[in-house]
Amino acid sequence: MDILVILGDAGRAALGPQAAIYALAAIGLNIHFGYTGLLNLGQVGFMLVGAYGVAITVATFGGPLWAGVLVGLACAVVLAILLGIPTLRLRADYLAIATIAAGEVLRLTYNAGFAQPVTGGVYGLQQFAGSFYATNPISPGSYGVGRLVYSERDLWVMVVGWGAVALATLGLFLLIRSPWGRVLRSVREDEDAARSLGKNVFGYKMQSLILGGVLGALGGMLLAVDTQAVAPNTFNPVVTFYLYTLLILGGAGRVLGPALGSVIFWFLLLFIDSALLQAIGAGYIPAEVLSPSDVGALRFALVGLALVLLLAFRPAGILGNPREMRLEAGAAGTPRRRRKSTQAGSDRERGVAR
Amino acid sequence: MRQRLVTLLLLLFAGMAVTSGAAALAQDGEVLQGTLEGPDGDPVPEVVITVEGDGQQVGTATSGPDGNWTVPLPAPGTYDVLLDAGTLPEGLRLRDEDDATLTDVTVRPGQQRTVLFPLESGSGEPEAGPGAAPAPPPGPTEPAGPSFGSRLAQLLVAGVKYGTIIAITSIGLSLVFGTTGLINFAHGELVTIGAMTAFFLNAAALGPGLALIPAAVVAIAVGALVGGALERGLWRPLRIRGTGRINLFIISIGLSLFLRHIILVFYGSRPQPYASYTIQQAIELGPIAITPRDLVITLVTLGVLLAVGLMLQRSRIGKAMRAVADDRDLAESSGVDVSRVILYVWLLGGGLAALGGVLFGLSEIVTWDMGFRLLLLMFAAVILGGLGSAFGAMAGGLLVGLVAQLSTLYFPIELQNAWALGVLILVLLVRPRGILGRAERVG
Numbered sequence: 001m002d003i004l005v006i007l008g009d010a011g012r013a014a015l016g017p018q019a020a021i022y023a024l025a026a027i028g029l030n031i032h033f034g035y036t037g038l039l040n041l042g043q044v045g046f047m048l049v050g051a052y053g054v055a056i057t058v059a060t061f062g063g064p065l066w067a068g069v070l071v072g073l074a075c076a077v078v079l080a081i082l083l084g085i086p087t088l089r090l091r092a093d094y095l096a097i098a099t100i101a102a103g104e105v106l107r108l109t110y111n112a113g114f115a116q117p118v119t120g121g122v123y124g125l126q127q128f129a130g131s132f133y134a135t136n137p138i139s140p141g142s143y144g145v146g147r148l149v150y151s152e153r154d155l156w157v158m159v160v161g162w163g164a165v166a167l168a169t170l171g172l173f174l175l176i177r178s179p180w181g182r183v184l185r186s187v188r189e190d191e192d193a194a195r196s197l198g199k200n201v202f203g204y205k206m207q208s209l210i211l212g213g214v215l216g217a218l219g220g221m222l223l224a225v226d227t228q229a230v231a232p233n234t235f236n237p238v239v240t241f242y243l244y245t246l247l248i249l250g251g252a253g254r255v256l257g258p259a260l261g262s263v264i265f266w267f268l269l270l271f272i273d274s275a276l277l278q279a280i281g282a283g284y285i286p287a288e289v290l291s292p293s294d295v296g297a298l299r300f301a302l303v304g305l306a307l308v309l310l311l312a313f314r315p316a317g318i319l320g321n322p323r324e325m326r327l328e329a330g331a332a333g334t335p336r337r338r339r340k341s342t343q344a345g346s347d348r349e350r351g352v353a354r
Numbered sequence: 355m356r357q358r359l360v361t362l363l364l365l366l367f368a369g370m371a372v373t374s375g376a377a378a379l380a381q382d383g384e385v386l387q388g389t390l391e392g393p394d395g396d397p398v399p400e401v402v403i404t405v406e407g408d409g410q411q412v413g414t415a416t417s418g419p420d421g422n423w424t425v426p427l428p429a430p431g432t433y434d435v436l437l438d439a440g441t442l443p444e445g446l447r448l449r450d451e452d453d454a455t456l457t458d459v460t461v462r463p464g465q466q467r468t469v470l471f472p473l474e475s476g477s478g479e480p481e482a483g484p485g486a487a488p489a490p491p492p493g494p495t496e497p498a499g500p501s502f503g504s505r506l507a508q509l510l511v512a513g514v515k516y517g518t519i520i521a522i523t524s525i526g527l528s529l530v531f532g533t534t535g536l537i538n539f540a541h542g543e544l545v546t547i548g549a550m551t552a553f554f555l556n557a558a559a560l561g562p563g564l565a566l567i568p569a570a571v572v573a574i575a576v577g578a579l580v581g582g583a584l585e586r587g588l589w590r591p592l593r594i595r596g597t598g599r600i601n602l603f604i605i606s607i608g609l610s611l612f613l614r615h616i617i618l619v620f621y622g623s624r625p626q627p628y629a630s631y632t633i634q635q636a637i638e639l640g641p642i643a644i645t646p647r648d649l650v651i652t653l654v655t656l657g658v659l660l661a662v663g664l665m666l667q668r669s670r671i672g673k674a675m676r677a678v679a680d681d682r683d684l685a686e687s688s689g690v691d692v693s694r695v696i697l698y699v700w701l702l703g704g705g706l707a708a709l710g711g712v713l714f715g716l717s718e719i720v721t722w723d724m725g726f727r728l729l730l731l732m733f734a735a736v737i738l739g740g741l742g743s744a745f746g747a748m749a750g751g752l753l754v755g756l757v758a759q760l761s762t763l764y765f766p767i768e769l770q771n772a773w774a775l776g777v778l779i780l781v782l783l784v785r786p787r788g789i790l791g792r793a794e795r796v797g
Contacts, residue, residue, distance in 0.1 A: 039600060041607075086783040092600060093537045097733045098782055101775040104730055108772040113408060113431050122429040241607055248604070294619045301615035307608025311601045312592060 002278065008147025009274040014267035017154055017226045020161030021219050022266070026247045026258035027168045028215030033244075034253035035176060036208040037188035039092045041240050042083070042099030043216045045106045048235040049075035050217025051224035052110060052119060058128035060118055065131045069221060076217035079106075080210040088205045100237055111232040124231030132156075132225050157226045164222070165259055168215055173255045184208055188253075238300065245307045251319030260319060273299055384427040384461050385625075386435060388469050390417045397421025398446060398473065402438040407431055416441075430461050430768045437471050446473050460767050468633070502763075507641045509759045515648055515717065517755020518655035523710035524732040524739075524747040525662060526581070526703020532679030532742030533696050536589060537603050540610035541707060541732065542725030546617055548577040548708025549715035549724060553621075557629040566630050570712045574705045581704020584609075585697055610726065618722040625721040651713050658709065659748050662702075666744055671698055679742050731758070731771060734778035740788030749789055753777070 013019065025047055032038040053072025057063040063071075079102075087098040110119045119125070136156040142149045150158065175181050183204055186194040195201050224230045242265070250261020276295045279285045290298070310317065386405055390398040397420045404414045405425045412433065413425040427433065435456040439448060448454055448471065461467045527541045554561045555569035564572075588609070592602060636643035666672035674695045677685040686692050707725075714724060721727075735754045739746025754774045761773035781788065 037600075039603070086779060086786075090782065090786050093603060094737070094782060094786065096537070096603065097730075097737060098779055101730055101734065101778050105772045105775050105779075108769055111429060112766055112768045113429070114766055116408075238611070241611055244604060244607070290619075297615045297618040301612050301619070304608045304611030304613070304615065308605050308612065311605045311608065312595075312597065315597075315601050 004147060006271060006274040006278060010267045010271035011148050012150070013270035014263045015148075015158070016150070016266070017157040017161055017222070019262045019266040020158060020165055021222045021226065022243060022246060023165045023259045023262035024161065024168060024222060025216045025219030026243045026250075026262060027165065027172060028212035028219065029240075029243050029247050030252060030254075030258050031172065031184075031208050031212035031215070034247065034257065035181065035184045035188060036205055037092065038088075038205060038209060038212075039096040040099045040209070040212070041096045041237070042101075042103035043212075043243055044235045044237060044239040045099070045103035046076050046079060046213040046216030047220030047223065047239065048103070048106050048110065048232070049079050050220030051230045051235070052125075052220075053217070054221050054224050055125040055128050055230045056118055058131075059120075059125040065129065068128070072217050072221050073214055076213045077210055080213040081206070084206045084209045088202055088209065100240070103235070103237060103240065107232045107235050119232070120230075122231065122233070124229055124234075126229045129225040129228050157222070161222050161226075164218060168218075169255055169259060176255065180204075180207075185253075241307070242303065245303050245310070248307070248310050248315065248317050251317035254317070254319040254321075257317060257319050261317065264318070269299055269303070272302060384430050384467075385424055386427060386433065386459065386461065386467050386469060387422070387424040388471065390421040390423065390471060390473065398443060400441060400443070402441045404436040404438065406434045406436065427461060432458050432460050432767065435459055435469050442473070448473060460762075504641045505763065506760075508643070509763060510756070511642050511644055511648075511652075513756035513759035514752065515652045515655075515755070516759055517752035518652060518659060519710050519714050519717070519751075520728065520731050520735050520755050521748045521751025522655050522658055522713070523707045523728060524735040524751050525659075525744050526699070526707050527732050528736045528739070528742060528747035529675060529679060529699045529744050530703055531736070532744075533675065533682070533692075533699050534589065534593065535599050536606065539603065539606040539729070540584075540613060541703070542727075542729030543610055543613040543617070544577055544581055544704050544707035545711035545714065545725035545728055546614070546722065547580055547725075548573045548711030549720045550617060550621060550711075550722075551576045551708070552712045553626065553628065553715065553720045557626065563629070566628055566712075566716070570709065573712050574708045577708020577711070578701040578705035581700040581707070582697055584704075585700035589700075590693070590696075610729075614723060614726055621722050623722060625719040627719050628716055631716060648717060651717050655710075655713060658706070662706070663745065663748070671695070675699055675702075676744075679744075727771075731755075731774055734774055737778055738781050738788055740790045743788070743790050746788055746790035753789075 025043055028046065029040065029043050032040040032043070050072040053075045054065065054068035057068035057071045058065055083099060083102055087095040090098075109115060111122055113121055115121060133153060133156065136152060138152040138155050138159075140152050142151055143155055144150055176184070183194060183199050186197075186199070187201055187204055191201055194204075220235075223234075246261035246265035247258055248261070249265055250257035250259070273295060276285070276290070276298065277292055280287065280290060280292055280295070388403075390401055397417075399417050399421060401417045401423075402414060403417065403423050403425065405412045405427070407427075412427060415423040415425045417423040437448070437454050439454050442448075454471075456469055456471075459467065459469055523541070523545050526544070527538060530536055530538050530541070552566065552569040552573040555564040555572055556566050557563075588605075589602070592605065597605070631647045634645040634647050636645045637649075666676055674685070674690050675698065677688070677690055678692055678695045678699075682692060685695075710728075711725065714728065718724075731754050732751075735750035736747050737750070738753055739748065739750030754777070757777050758770040758774040761770050765773065
């Protein structure tokens, strides 16, 4: 077992394009879940329409890349409006199920045979981001120190990706401190209170859904550009669960939560992955107990376990303020009647927090 | 005297990993497969089988020494299966030359479809090539080139079967929500655990090789115990700590992810059938053909639904469950032991989910993510019927199953679950409280 190799793998993933992509999509989710209390479980659907907006425009219709980006963003806005109209008036759990269902419907539809002429069906679309790489100003070669090296191609994606993350984080920072952001947070804390102050809660939720969805679509586009390929099965619901895990790990409702969460999440994921593979390779773990093909499954299991433990013991994550993100009964449109029944429990917790 | 030595090829779901390595991703491994056997039951090797979809070749396979062949498919859909009659060994031919091409073989998501090529002995030259007139008798379940009316009847039957399985699994989901306010995302895993337990007892190489019915009984017990253990070991302590319900919801997502992939590590990604009742001849009942297996599945689920309904209406504990789901505080102050009732709800829900899993695995196949694939349909059923109402879940489940199956009358089969989920979104738009839901403010 070579600890340097493991650390190198983990470090490369922590700063690499993948982490930037997930950070960007998680910032969108942070607007939904962290600041507005919308339990959007279909963020992967926004990523899908963003990615396919680019891929279809360029690969199927031969349009330029910038037009693809615009199409992807427009698709995300339309999706948010379509999803929002029926579900934003309902309780948070309805939104959750409707969004995950919508994400699955999108995936199945893009996957379907009749859509093949446009979406490429199960095989997806490839090689549509040539013009992105053509503008790469970084000269060919490999950059980095020690085992932490990236090709000029990766580096270009990383520059754009982390640049977008930085811009989105800054934008979020400013927005949340604006009056608009204060209303958003008040919707999260108590929707009825916000409504009684004359705020159009539905409108604010819709704006939040659109803004976060657009960021999700940007993440999807970056994913498509990074791999130069899209296929519907990349966009399965597990991606959204990853996003939730890293968002909660970093701290939901915190400006820097998604970026920090993404870096730590990918570091840990690849660390475990690489360490397990090395341990199997070196014979520390007998192949009968765990074969290399099981490592992928095991890491999903560990993500699930991490999600359970995080929410049970530190729902505020690393950066979070436990008092701000209570997300208890009463928040995010939980009906009044239910609040009563969980009152005893929540009082007890508040007593501990004080 | 005409001697007809005809043997149908058997559908041993033999060998061949469907997905390898990257098994971690939630992929549905659709497969077309079969076993070629001669009239005496001996395997027929070295025969070339080609699968086409939309006129394009999707894959080809050559039957192995045991007569087995498998063609992995990229997606569910409708395919043509061609047997190259020229590669049949000397002295064998297709019973019917037209059978060399099986057109429009429908493969459902995740299905390992077995197709039959009946062979007979004869010296006659097989003259028909692939692409001959399409006269398809595909597979054991769907009848060939049927009229609209009989297709409708057939799909209605399939829809009722699918729907009752969804209904039986969603009762627990709905009752748990009603009594504790938890949307249990890990409910699908109870389904998988049930199917898996029965599989290990019934068909696993290391298992005791129990018959399916006792194995199913044990599976129900295991499902109930797992449900009860989760309630006592996880959900109850969390409720006492006062964890918010959105947090509980996300915890259940994590739990689902965890359990599902632990199952994947132990079970593997290869879908496998139970040891018995996998292949049956359909019996004709008027316009519909149904295998005895599917008939029994439908009758068992309908019977169980009826029994659960009676239990909820008549028995003390059933009344207590409905009372707690209706108004927890009122029930508690009327002397109902809420904590005990919730435990019974979990036992009941876990057991029913396990039974649903066994029946779902029997009617299709046992896979590691079968519960998760069913989960969204269960949610659709529960919301359609009205969150928290057991009878609503039954009605919703039936409706979802019927919609999924009947949509294939007009739309591609790959989208059957998409239509069921589309109905869910539609219901949220017009009647968010569901068919049997209470008129309460939900937004």
